[in-house]
Amino acid sequence: NPPIIQSKYLHSLSIINEEGIIDPRHLAHLLLSCENISKLSLDVKIRRLPEYHYLSSNLAYIKLRSEGAMPCLRRLEIENCRHLKKLPDGLRFIATLQELKIKKMPKTFKDKVEEGGEDFCNVRHVPFIILQDFVWW
DSSP states (O other): OHHHHTOTTOOEEEEEEEEEEOOHHHHHHHHHHOTTOOEEEEEEEOSSOOOGGGSOTTOOEEEEOTTTSSTTOOEEEEEOOTTOOSOOGGGGGOTTOOEEEEESOBHHHHHHHSTTSTTGGGTTTOSEEEEEOOBOO
16 A cells, blocks of 8 residues: 555554565565655565665664574675664574674674674674674764
8 A cells, every 4th residue: 555655654564474475576665665664574584685775764673584584695784774773683593694794883783793792692603793884873
């Protein structure tokens, strides 16, 4: 329903597909229409997340299905997500994740991701965690 999806009052979106899978192109189109979304919950299998320019700059929270949401995800990059406060809990279940790159995020976010931080339990299985270019906004 385009009037609802494009509403400036829509801030939270949960996507659940009974068949269990969603085409990344359809998800990208949907997210591009949701300019004010700040919370996204995906309870579907997806091969890859859409490119960052499809996501709202207001996005502060992403929840992934606990198992099998992205069974082939090998590399994840988080860059300049001003409102993102913590890593998605579902990352701990993505066994194929080989590299996590975090750029242009606040130092407080970096501290949560590093060993000993409150989000480290979600990424301790990732062989390469790259943290760079932290900002103070």
